[in-house]
Amino acid sequence: xxxxxxxxxxxxxxxxxxxxxxxxxxxxxxxxxxxxxxxxxxxxxxxxxxxxxxxxxxxxxxxxxxxxxxxxxxxxxxxxxxxxxxxxxxxxxxxxxxxxxxxxxxxxxxxxxxxxxxxxxxxxxxxxxxxxxxxxxxxxxxxxxxxxxxxxxxxxxxxxxxxxxxxxxxxxxxxxxxxxxxxxxxxxxxxxxxxxxxxxxxxxxxxxxxxxxxxxxxxxxxxxxxxxxxxxxxxxxxxxxxxxxxxxxxxxxxxxxxxxxxxxxxxxxxxxxxxxxxxxxxxxxxxxxxxxxxxxxxxxxxxxxxxxxxxxxxxxxxxxxxxxxxxxxxxxxxxxxxxxxxxxxxxxxxxxxxxxxxxxxxxxxxxxxxxxxxxxxxxxxxxxxxxxxxxxxxxxxxxxxxxxxxxxxxxxxxxxxxxxxxxxxxxxxxxxxxxxxxxxxxxxxxxxxxxxxxxxxxxxxxxxxxxxxxxxxxxxxxxxxxxxxxxxxxxxxxxxxxxxxxxxxxxxxxxxxxxxxxxxxxxxxxxxxxxxxxxxxxxxxxxxxxxxxxxxxxxxxxxxxxxxxxxxxxxxxxxxxxxxxxxxxxxxxxxxxxxxxxxxxxxxxxxxxxxxxxxxxxxxxxxxxxxxxxxxxxxxxxxxxxxxxxxxxxxxxxxxxxxxxxxxxxxxxxxxxxxxxxxxxxxxx
Numbered sequence: 001x002x003x004x005x006x007x008x009x010x011x012x013x014x015x016x017x018x019x020x021x022x023x024x025x026x027x028x029x030x031x032x033x034x035x036x037x038x039x040x041x042x043x044x045x046x047x048x049x050x051x052x053x054x055x056x057x058x059x060x061x062x063x064x065x066x067x068x069x070x071x072x073x074x075x076x077x078x079x080x081x082x083x084x085x086x087x088x089x090x091x092x093x094x095x096x097x098x099x100x101x102x103x104x105x106x107x108x109x110x111x112x113x114x115x116x117x118x119x120x121x122x123x124x125x126x127x128x129x130x131x132x133x134x135x136x137x138x139x140x141x142x143x144x145x146x147x148x149x150x151x152x153x154x155x156x157x158x159x160x161x162x163x164x165x166x167x168x169x170x171x172x173x174x175x176x177x178x179x180x181x182x183x184x185x186x187x188x189x190x191x192x193x194x195x196x197x198x199x200x201x202x203x204x205x206x207x208x209x210x211x212x213x214x215x216x217x218x219x220x221x222x223x224x225x226x227x228x229x230x231x232x233x234x235x236x237x238x239x240x241x242x243x244x245x246x247x248x249x250x251x252x253x254x255x256x257x258x259x260x261x262x263x264x265x266x267x268x269x270x271x272x273x274x275x276x277x278x279x280x281x282x283x284x285x286x287x288x289x290x291x292x293x294x295x296x297x298x299x300x301x302x303x304x305x306x307x308x309x310x311x312x313x314x315x316x317x318x319x320x321x322x323x324x325x326x327x328x329x330x331x332x333x334x335x336x337x338x339x340x341x342x343x344x345x346x347x348x349x350x351x352x353x354x355x356x357x358x359x360x361x362x363x364x365x366x367x368x369x370x371x372x373x374x375x376x377x378x379x380x381x382x383x384x385x386x387x388x389x390x391x392x393x394x395x396x397x398x399x400x401x402x403x404x405x406x407x408x409x410x411x412x413x414x415x416x417x418x419x420x421x422x423x424x425x426x427x428x429x430x431x432x433x434x435x436x437x438x439x440x441x442x443x444x445x446x447x448x449x450x451x452x453x454x455x456x457x458x459x460x461x462x463x464x465x466x467x468x469x470x471x472x473x474x475x476x477x478x479x480x481x482x483x484x485x486x487x488x489x490x491x492x493x494x495x496x497x498x499x500x501x502x503x504x505x506x507x508x509x510x511x512x513x514x515x516x517x518x519x520x521x522x523x524x525x526x527x528x529x530x531x532x533x534x535x536x537x538x539x540x541x542x543x544x545x546x547x548x549x550x551x552x553x554x555x556x557x558x559x560x561x562x563x564x565x566x567x568x569x570x571x572x573x574x575x576x577x578x579x580x581x582x583x584x585x586x587x588x589x590x591x592x593x594x595x596x597x598x599x600x601x602x603x604x605x606x607x608x609x610x611x612x613x614x615x616x617x618x619x620x621x622x623x624x625x626x627x628x629x630x631x632x633x634x635x636x637x638x639x640x641x642x643x644x645x646x647x648x649x650x651x652x653x654x655x656x657x658x659x660x661x662x663x664x665x666x667x668x669x670x671x672x673x674x675x676x677x678x679x680x681x682x683x684x685x
Contacts, residue, residue, distance in 0.1 A: 037080075041065070049074040059083040063109075066090055069118075070125075072097040085109035087136070093118025094125040107134040111161070115150075116141040123149045131156060138185070139164040144174070153177055161185040163208070170197035179203070187211050187229070198222060209233065210254070220267075223247070229254040231276070238264035240324065247271070255280070256333065266324025273328055278335035278357070286343040323349065330376075331355045338362050347371040355379040359407070368392040368400075378402045383431065384410040390417060397423035409433040409468065421458045428463055432456065433470035433491070439481045460484030470494050470515065477503040486510045493517035493536060501525070516540070517558065527551050538562070538583065550574035561586035567596035576603040583609050589616035589626055597626050 031050045032041035038059040041050060046065040053060070058080050067089040075081065079101050091113035099105060108129070115122055119142065126132070133156055142150070142165040151157075157178050167189040174197045175181060183206040184198075191212040198204055205226040214233040220240040222228075226249050230238075235258040240248070248270040255264060260280035266272060329350045340362040347353070351374045363385040369392055373380075377400060387408070397417075403424050413435040421427055440455035458464055459480065466489035474495040479502045482490075487507050492498060493515040500516070501524060508528040516524070518539040526532065526548040534556040535549075542562040549557070550571050557579060564587040567575075575582070576599050589597075594616060600606045608614065614626045 051077065053078065056080050061085045062089070063087045064089070068092055070094040070098045072100070074098060076101050078102075079104070081105050083107040086113070087111040089113055091115060094122045096121055096124035097128070098125040099128045102129065104131060105129055106131050108132060109134075109136040110140070111136045112139040112164075114140065116143075116146060119146040119150055123152065126150060127153050129154070133157060133180075134159045136161040137165070138162060141166055144168060144170075148174060151175065151177060155179055157181055159183040163187045163189070165189050167191050169193045170195065172196040172199055176200045182206065184208070205249075223249060223267075225250055227252045230258070231255065232257040234259055236261055240265055240267040242268055242324075245269070252276075263323055266326065268324055270325045271328050272324075272326060273352075274331045275326070275329055276331075276333045277337065278333045280337050282334070283338040283362075284341060284343050284346075326350050328352055331357075333357045334361065335381075336360045340364065342371060347373055350374070352376050354402075357381045358385070359383040359410075361385050363387055366390050369396045372396075373400060375399050375401055378426070379405040381405070381407040382411075383407045387411040387413055389413065389415055390420070392417050392420060394419070394423060401425045403427055405429045407431040408435065409470075411435055413437055416456055418457070421456065421464070422461055424461075426463050427461065429466040429468075429489075430458070430464065431468040432472065433468045435472055437472055438474065439469075439477055441478045441480075458482075458485065462486070465489065467491070474498050479503050482506050489513040491515035492519060493538075494519075496520050524548075538586075545571055547571070553578055555580045557581075558583040559587065560584065563588060565590045566593035569595055569599070572596035572599040576600055576606055579606050581607045581609060585610045585613045585615075587614075589614070591616040591618045591624055591626070594626055601627070 031044060031046075032039045032053060034040075034054065034057075037054075037057050038061070039053050039057045040061050042061055042063045042065070044050075044065060046062060047067060048071070049060075049062065049067070055077055057078055060078060060081055060083070063085055064087075067086065068091060070086070070091065070093075072095045075084075075098065081102055082104050084102075084105060084107070087109050088111070091110065092115065094110075094115075115137065126135075132154060135154070135157055137147075137150065138161045142162070144167055147162060147165070147167060151160075155177055158180050160175075160178065160181060160183070163185045164187075167186065168191060170186075170191060170193070172195070175184070178201060181201045181204050184201075184204060185208045187208045187210040189212055191209065191214060194209075194214065194217075198207070202224060204222070205224065207222075207225060207227070208229045210229045211232045214230065214235055216235055216237040216239075217230060218237060218239045220238065221244060223244065223246045228250060229252075231254045235255060238255055238260065242265070244267070246269070248267040250267065250270050250272055252274040253264070253266075253272060254274075254276040256276045256278040258280050260277065260282045263282060263284065264275075264277070323346070326349050330352050332350065332353060332355070335357050336359075338361065339358065348371075353374060354376050356373075356377065356379070359381050360383075363382060364387060366382055366387055368390065373396075380403060388411070390408075390413070397420065401424075404426050406421075406424070406427060406429070409431045410433065413432070414437065416437065421430060438455045440457040458467070460483065462484075464485055465487060467487060468489075468491040470491050471494040474492070475497055477492075477498065477500055481503050483506055485507065487510055490504075490507065490511060490513070492500060494517065496518060498519045498521075500519070500521070504511070504514075505528065508530075510531060511529055512531055513534040514529070514532060515536040517536040521537070521540055522542070523546050526535075526546060529552055532552050532554060535552075535554055536558040538558045538560040540562055542559070542564060544564065545559070545567055551574075554575065555578065557575065560583045564584075566589060572595065579600075582600065597614070600608055601611075611627065612625060615623050616626045617623055
């Protein structure tokens, strides 16, 4: 071939060669998993940043390794990095020039390390990150002084995580350089005081102060904040600055798990949508205003600022504007408080309220008519109170056209307004568990009087899908109780002696979850319940499984605390092919009839909950774990224990006799010496 022809070919291949060279130059055994421009090097026991990775990677993850120090030259090969994660190592310092060539780095995760040791040198390294926007320093044992030094000059930072450290007191110098900060996580520290700490962070929108030791939040004036989580502190008062004319942007306020005595003093202008106040000691005191029974009571509380004597706060407790602007509120969570009533007009201030959670309070009556809930309400939970009756009229019930979930469980209800549920056009779930109510018969439901015994009626409510009647002391369910319903969930557990066979047949085509635990049922035909997915038959003293169960398509079956000795092979095979979860503890299974266990065990799709706690009894009534039952002596079918006893006794006697003969044969003098020693004793004469 002519030389000039070879040259032309080489010139054509040159561009391809330039493309292939970088790829072929990478080591054949890369120590990390590569995905596009991301290197995943987690859990590799590295003590330093690995070499040999592609030079153009943009994300490097080195979590859960053994790196103690990040050296100056650790990242010099990877100048394109914008994300670096070193969480859960043993880092005690970053050398000052670690990020000298990392001008593009925007996200740095240093969580769960020991940066408290070398924080001074680490601070010098962080200052060489002009574009850093996301920084995670959580779980590093950092105190206030350390944090102040580490955050100096990080003016581009937008997200900062300092959770799980040792911060105690915050002031105006804590975050003054973080002009662009939008999201700050300070949960799980030991913060007990905040003194103007966020005044310089005008762009801060999300602030998490949960799990600290704050005693109060007064003079709240962060108008730009959208989400504030101050749950799990010791807050007794929350008071916003009422004099501000600006509209607060706050949408979510979480003050749950504190020590609030009063409803928080919210901003007079706000967009608050979600208010979480559960697990406090909050109640309303409107009844004490101008009350002659308390002539010495005060209507105002004054707060003194110990550092600024001229800036005290006076709160009028009975002021109508006490609650601030709650007109946009959609979720109000007051679970676990001491609320006995709502102040007059309180509910009407929330025309957009969609979820009201009032479980575990002190309500004795609930008047739907006087409270005037809006049509936006779709979830109402007033469970675990002291309710003995509910008041409502037809107009009020008709206005609750969007109410979907209604929980009345764990009260003292004995009567309900006739038509309470049939008037709720969108109702899907009703929970009346643990009340002293009964189900109306057909003739009772047609009567319009309100003097009837406490009974409920829900026939022909097309929207209703779930009914919970657990622990209602029911002894009868009328045959027509569920006529016209398309229930998917029905809970009837903890109603001993309840007869249900005839009343459930109308639900056979729709029912998916059925609870019959502790109802003392003996047998029930489930053949027609082809859509049934979950069945609870626990605590019913069942000696055997209903044969109709194998014809269902069950996914979850609860058989705990019955009297099952075994499960037939046919039932076990039929159930194992469909079941996903089965509960079997608390049954006296026979250790010699555990083929059903092997069937479930070998079927990998079946989860036997508490498998090691499933027990059985052997021939001698000793208890063992079913999974160990293969090692036990068992009788064949039809055999009697008497035959084994009759066989065992002669064998034992024969072995003893043979042993004596052998002994006397080889040691004949042993018997003579024994007789002489015992009977031929010398006399005294």
